[in-house]
Amino acid sequence: MRPPRGRAALAALAVVLAVAAGCLADARGWAFAQDNAKLKEMYRRPDTIPFPADNPYSDAKAKLGEMLFFDPRMSGDKNISCATCHTPSLAWSDPLKVSIGAGNQPMSKRSQTLLNLAWTELLMWDGRFPSLEDQVLGPLFKSDIMGNSKTGMVEEINAIPAYRGLFEQAFPGGAVSVEAVAKALATYERTIVSNKAPFDRWIENDENALDAAAKRGFALFNGKANCAACHNTWRFTDDGFHDIGLADQDPGRGKQVPDVPVLMHAFKTPTLRNVAQRPPYMHDGTIDGLEAVVRHYAQGFVTRPSLSPEMKKLDLTARDIQDLVAFMRSLTSDDDPVTIPVLPAKEAM
Amino acid sequence: MRLVPLVRVVVCSVVLYSLAASPSAIAGEVSVGQAHQKFSEDAVSIKAGDSIKFVNDDNVAHNVMSAGPGGSKNAGLQKAGDSTTILYDKAGEYRVHCGIHPKMKMTVKVD
Numbered sequence: 001m002r003p004p005r006g007r008a009a010l011a012a013l014a015v016v017l018a019v020a021a022g023c024l025a026d027a028r029g030w031a032f033a034q035d036n037a038k039l040k041e042m043y044r045r046p047d048t049i050p051f052p053a054d055n056p057y058s059d060a061k062a063k064l065g066e067m068l069f070f071d072p073r074m075s076g077d078k079n080i081s082c083a084t085c086h087t088p089s090l091a092w093s094d095p096l097k098v099s100i101g102a103g104n105q106p107m108s109k110r111s112q113t114l115l116n117l118a119w120t121e122l123l124m125w126d127g128r129f130p131s132l133e134d135q136v137l138g139p140l141f142k143s144d145i146m147g148n149s150k151t152g153m154v155e156e157i158n159a160i161p162a163y164r165g166l167f168e169q170a171f172p173g174g175a176v177s178v179e180a181v182a183k184a185l186a187t188y189e190r191t192i193v194s195n196k197a198p199f200d201r202w203i204e205n206d207e208n209a210l211d212a213a214a215k216r217g218f219a220l221f222n223g224k225a226n227c228a229a230c231h232n233t234w235r236f237t238d239d240g241f242h243d244i245g246l247a248d249q250d251p252g253r254g255k256q257v258p259d260v261p262v263l264m265h266a267f268k269t270p271t272l273r274n275v276a277q278r279p280p281y282m283h284d285g286t287i288d289g290l291e292a293v294v295r296h297y298a299q300g301f302v303t304r305p306s307l308s309p310e311m312k313k314l315d316l317t318a319r320d321i322q323d324l325v326a327f328m329r330s331l332t333s334d335d336d337p338v339t340i341p342v343l344p345a346k347e348a349m
Numbered sequence: 350m351r352l353v354p355l356v357r358v359v360v361c362s363v364v365l366y367s368l369a370a371s372p373s374a375i376a377g378e379v380s381v382g383q384a385h386q387k388f389s390e391d392a393v394s395i396k397a398g399d400s401i402k403f404v405n406d407d408n409v410a411h412n413v414m415s416a417g418p419g420g421s422k423n424a425g426l427q428k429a430g431d432s433t434t435i436l437y438d439k440a441g442e443y444r445v446h447c448g449i450h451p452k453m454k455m456t457v458k459v460d
Contacts, residue, residue, distance in 0.1 A: 121451060229409050240450040240451070241449060241451075260414070309428055
């Protein structure tokens with residue numbers, strides 16, 4: 001028995017629509033996979049560490065820099081080393097809201113991690129130093145951080161015979177100098193690189209490296225949560241400066257560049273590598289945990305003329321927040337233990 | 350030789366297309382994009398009196414700043430989709446960067 005002509009036409013139309021819908025779904029799936037592949041490529045780690053042409057890597061410089069980094073005699077009172085505020089055990093930061101400097105006085109800002117600085121420019125929360133060679137000298141001679149003087153530091157190092165030999169190896173024919181100290185410290189700091197994290201293994205197509213929550217978090221991070229507007233590239237920072245609406249009066253980058261209104265209260269975007277290992281968060285250390293950080297970005301910021309245009313109220317569910325935190329936890333690498341060097345003794349007078 | 354006029358037309362078309370495609374050869378105004386937090390050109394050569402139109406074809410805000418012989422110029426906040434134009438009326442080399450994302454850098458050579 002033949003079906004009525006109208007019913008047959010409807011059946012044919014339904015088949016055509018079903019096939020078309022299937023093709024469309026396949027096309028969308030393919031497009032999503034392509035977009036996701038492009039997105040993942042943007043987060044792929046580099047293979048080598050960049051060193052500047054005017055301060056190329058050498059083993060001797062890195063070894064000297066490592067010793068100077070851990071040596072408290074580099075400070076005016078000989079009681080604070082670079083590692084005091086940048087502890088390798090704590091992802092090269094410290095656990096304090098704001099670090100404690102010379103004279104046991106609190107500093108104005110939170111210690112930042114030293115992970116992956118070889119790739120950055122404009123250092124410190126306000127970007128006041130153009131290179132790592134400039135930056136490493138800043139804390140040494142700042143009265144409220146390490147409180148040393150250039151003369152005092154060079155005299156102290158020269159009084160340690162083994163250091164004189166190490167400087168000769170690192171800088172043949174050159175004397176102990178402030179410039180040589182800067183180059184050695186910067187060379188060592190450029191070697192501080194986070195190992196691969198579960199996220200990196202996922203980027204390399206190990207689908208089991210991330211759980212479902214972290215994968216959803218990655219999609220949110222690059223989607224409606226808008227985190228990737230500033231926390232992008234493999235280091236999860238744009239190396240830019242943004243006012244994220246923390247309710248303090250610190251001018252931040254605005255003090256360095258006063259003619260750009262959106263740089264008032266703006267601070268450098270911190271890397272998110274190993275972020276779960278180094279609370280508290282923000283330049284002033286005022287947020288204790290990652291969930292609270294996400295809630296700040298969603299609804300908790302103050303609105304003012306300098307607020308970054310990328311800061312928009314977000315409608316995140318409790319599961320969204322947990323997924324974003326799961327994703328951020330996937331950025332924690334299993335780093336190698338750091339051996340603290342034995343430091344040479346001062347020459348007896 | 351009927352082919353000669355055709356060859357001329359083709360050659361002229363190629364030359365015109367090349368001129369249009371090269372940011373350094375357009376008289377008056379050159380357009381520079383800013384997608385993916387990078388300027389579309391690392392370096393641009395123009396003549397004194399020419400302008401550069403900075404197009405924010407990114408999905409985040411930028412703030413172009415230019416420093417050189419004519420002094421410093423701050424183009425101000427550019428939200429996604431905005432454009433701003435800077436006039437270069439003095440010869441020399443200018444360093445251009447984004448005030449918000451200082452890693453975005455390019456140079457402008459003005460003859």
